[in-house]
Amino acid sequence: MIAAIAIFSLLFAFTSNRNNSRKIKASVIVFEGDSSLFITKEEVNKLLIQNQTSVTDVTKDALDLNNMESLLLRNKMIKDAEVYMTIDGELKVNVTQRKPLARVVGTRSFYIDDEGEEMPLSGNYTARVPLINGQVTNENKQEIFKVLKKITSDNFLKVSVIGISVQKNDFTLRMRANNFKVKLGSADGLDLKFKKLKAFYQKAVKDKSLDTYSWVNLKFSNQVVCTKK
CATH class of the missing domain: 3.40.50.11690 (Cell division protein FtsQ/DivIB)
Incomplete structure (x- = not known):
């Protein structure tokens, strides 16, 4: 039983590390509510990218989702923002603009x-x-x-x-x-x-x-x- 637990732990750690080291498949930006765009998807992407050429160049474990949300909320066109990872490896960004x-x-x-x-x-x-x-x-x-x-x-x-x-x-x-x-x-x-x-x-x-x-x-x-x- 001890050996089985040890093997399971090693497999879990290996799988988790491999999953975190994978790069983001894509970023999906969704504007909630009004469709009038005071800020574009391209501008939101630029806020997310910072020092990278694209968010898809970043591994999962290198992402700081809270920091991404904070960066978006500093923009004066944005009222609220939610950034999270989906199970299939997409970065999902929900943006609510000010009205x-x-x-x-x-x-x-x-x-x-x-x-x-x-x-x-x-x-x-x-x-x-x-x-x-x-x-x-x-x-x-x-x-x-x-x-x-x-x-x-x-x-x-x-x-x-x-x-x-x-x-x-x-x-x-x-x-x-x-x-x-x-x-x-x-x-x-x-x-x-x-x-x-x-x-x-x-x-x-x-x-x-x-x-x-x-x-x-x-x-x-x-x-x-x-x-x-």
Whole structure:
């Protein structure tokens, strides 16, 4: 029995060492969720390669999977990454990209992502999201994010709002289909304000009067104040 155990241990050690010394067959990169590529597979491969010409030139025991994940997560386009080996010797890389909600334009341009953080622009893809101009600062970033979350979570607003102008904590919306602007005011009471906007739209569509207005003001608590052209 002792001899059998010894032989088994030697065989296991030999097999394990031989398996670890094998080179990687291939790397498979999968982008989770949105198919819009702010970072390409080639760029992900470059992050993985580092000093090697290819990950397939590396043996299994030379791979540091945790380090690979850390390198990917340092890229500002990547929200999450998982790197692991499959049984058949492939290196599997699952990448989740960050998701932009709006694009700030001005002297410094960047996206605001779905966690309210700055996200750099990509040379590979431009997201079709509302444009934000005006005073975007660290002080009002949370208020801007609050407005963006409300807009992107509502089907009507997500399709209709194409731009946001910011002056401190005062917001003005630009609409897609009609040539008027919406004075939103502060980020307080957004549910009621957008409820009033939808009610106004329904009535104006019925009256065929949407194109007769230049401003729609939602700042007042119990009414919608409109300015005609």
